[in-house]
Amino acid sequence: MKIGDKREKIIHSAIYIFAEKGFHEAKISEIAENAGVADGTIYLYFKNKTDILLAIFEEEVAKIITKINQRLITADDPLEKLRIFVKLYFNMLMNNKDLALLLQTELRRGNEYIKEYYEHKFSEYLKIIFDFITEGQNKKIFREDLNPDFVASAIYGAIDEVSRLVFFSPDKKYNFNLIIDQLNDLFIKGLVKKSD
Amino acid sequence: MKIGDKREKIIHSAIYIFAEKGFHEAKISEIAENAGVADGTIYLYFKNKTDILLAIFEEEVAKIITKINQRLITADDPLEKLRIFVKLYFNMLMNNKDLALLLQTELRRGNEYIKEYYEHKFSEYLKIIFDFITEGQNKKIFREDLNPDFVASAIYGAIDEVSRLVFFSPDKKYNFNLIIDQLNDLFIKGLVKKSD
DNA sequence: AATTAAAATGAATTATTATTCATTATTCTA
DNA sequence: TAGAATAATGAATAATAATTCATTTTAATT
Structure with a gap:
């Protein structure tokens, strides 16, 4: 997997899950699962949950x-x-x-x-x-x-x-x-x- | 205080707090405080937090x-x-x-x-x-x-x-x-x- | 191939709050 | 006014889920 791909994948999973459930009901674990990464991986690319939303x-x-x-x-x-x-x-x-x-x-x-x-x-x-x-x-x-x-x-x-x-x-x-x-x-x- | 007044008070405090912070960031304890009742009192009038929103x-x-x-x-x-x-x-x-x-x-x-x-x-x-x-x-x-x-x-x-x-x-x-x-x-x- | 560095993992921790319920206060009734 | 019934309290509980970090895996370098 190319560098940067993982971040993109997380962003797109987040857009999908956030849209589906709303920001607060969306769980990091759901986003991680949808993106095919571990929960912790998300924190290598984003400071926290809000940071994902802001990046979007x-x-x-x-x-x-x-x-x-x-x-x-x-x-x-x-x-x-x-x-x-x-x-x-x-x-x-x-x-x-x-x-x-x-x-x-x-x-x-x-x-x-x-x-x-x-x-x-x-x-x-x-x-x-x-x-x-x-x-x-x-x-x-x-x-x-x-x-x-x-x-x-x-x-x-x-x-x-x-x-x-x-x-x-x-x-x-x-x-x-x-x-x-x-x-x-x-x-x-x-x-x-x-x-x- | 008249019967029913307390429920009205809770509803109006909830409208205010929900509008201010959003449903999820709004705490039951804040709504209770604003309405001048105890946290538990809210549950005498509403099944749960969502129920307040629906009532509104x-x-x-x-x-x-x-x-x-x-x-x-x-x-x-x-x-x-x-x-x-x-x-x-x-x-x-x-x-x-x-x-x-x-x-x-x-x-x-x-x-x-x-x-x-x-x-x-x-x-x-x-x-x-x-x-x-x-x-x-x-x-x-x-x-x-x-x-x-x-x-x-x-x-x-x-x-x-x-x-x-x-x-x-x-x-x-x-x-x-x-x-x-x-x-x-x-x-x-x-x-x-x-x-x- | 061995060594180092970087990336990824996910179980454990921590923080937050909705909800409960044993206790107390108030109101009603006879 | 005593006793029952109803309403209210708020500290304790329980559930949830964000975040951390010790460990493991993968990649890069020599």
């Missing part, structure tokens, strides 16, 4: 933010940026269910260690949206009367909750592209029927 | 749903129902910060005991929105191409996340009525500037 946030969230930002700089129309963001972010959630559930539950906790992280890193997420909203307002494409902070939170929260609808309706077969289009449509055009 | 969900969420439904039947325009819902629900979150934080964190957990509750009771929330959305579509007020399930989740998630923005920006003084108006505006008219 630090590393995995950073990957996502980087990926989204890289894609967004290829567009310059704010409307297109919104569409790209919704598509990328929603698809990312769908393709990383365990990580998504973990972020959605544990990132919300009030724990001191997480709170610090939350306030710092989570705002980067919102900043991505905030930026193309204000850009759109400056370019007179988006309405200027809406506070971009509220809009950023609203869009983020909406995507998040719709992803949970999908996760918790395992019986239903959803068309992800349809969901993405409809979310964009709702944000862009609103609910009300156009009088044409 | 059962009782407090039921109150909210009842209140919203009672108010909604006084309106018949779906657009007005949307406005009423957003206003009532957002204000409820603002006026019950501890309960709001508790619902937002613990209701998302994957625990078996909560999952059962979540799937049953949480859907009642979404059903409220779902109903006036479909009503609006049937009356040709709302666009019919949007899946009302997605819209319900999106609206719920948006309000929830904006409430967290407010909770976690204690320095900023937000005008709640402005937020409510802007949320409604976003849902109803969308982001894009009207070409007039």
Whole structure:
């Protein structure tokens, strides 16, 4: 086994077990078993249980933010940026269910260690949206009367909750592209029927 | 002290402590101390720690749903129902910060005991929105191409996340009525500037 | 192949807290 | 008001699970 592989394995087992049971109900011994290592081995790679959670946030969230930002700089129309963001972010959630559930539950906790992280890193997420909203307002494409902070939170929260609808309706077969289009449509055009 | 008062006191202390620390970090002894009773007393009113959490969900969420439904039947325009819902629900979150934080964190957990509750009771929330959305579509007020399930989740998630923005920006003084108006505006008219 | 160094193990330890229950206080009843 | 019944207490118990570390295994070096 390559160096570094073991750490990766532990991280991925932890994402899975944390998502499955929640941080506190997840036992180190379960993570170790799932990763195929001994309990003690985990402590060679991580200071303690919390340290695993923080490593997941630090590393995995950073990957996502980087990926989204890289894609967004290829567009310059704010409307297109919104569409790209919704598509990328929603698809990312769908393709990383365990990580998504973990972020959605544990990132919300009030724990001191997480709170610090939350306030710092989570705002980067919102900043991505905030930026193309204000850009759109400056370019007179988006309405200027809406506070971009509220809009950023609203869009983020909406995507998040719709992803949970999908996760918790395992019986239903959803068309992800349809969901993405409809979310964009709702944000862009609103609910009300156009009088044409 | 009146009969029943003690149970109420424990419930309210639990809401406070659970919201502050999270369910698992909250100690029975802390809840007892805050409520001004002995640790053992809590077990005269509740089977165990989880039972307190479930009681909070059962009782407090039921109150909210009842209140919203009672108010909604006084309106018949779906657009007005949307406005009423957003206003009532957002204000409820603002006026019950501890309960709001508790619902937002613990209701998302994957625990078996909560999952059962979540799937049953949480859907009642979404059903409220779902109903006036479909009503609006049937009356040709709302666009019919949007899946009302997605819209319900999106609206719920948006309000929830904006409430967290407010909770976690204690320095900023937000005008709640402005937020409510802007949320409604976003849902109803969308982001894009009207070409007039 | 022998020696040293690094990595991994998992049983034992430790710390934490939910829960119990023998005891005490309070309230009710006749 | 005495005696029974009910409610409350909180120190002791029990259960759980994170963490440690003496020992073993594997890898690297000469």
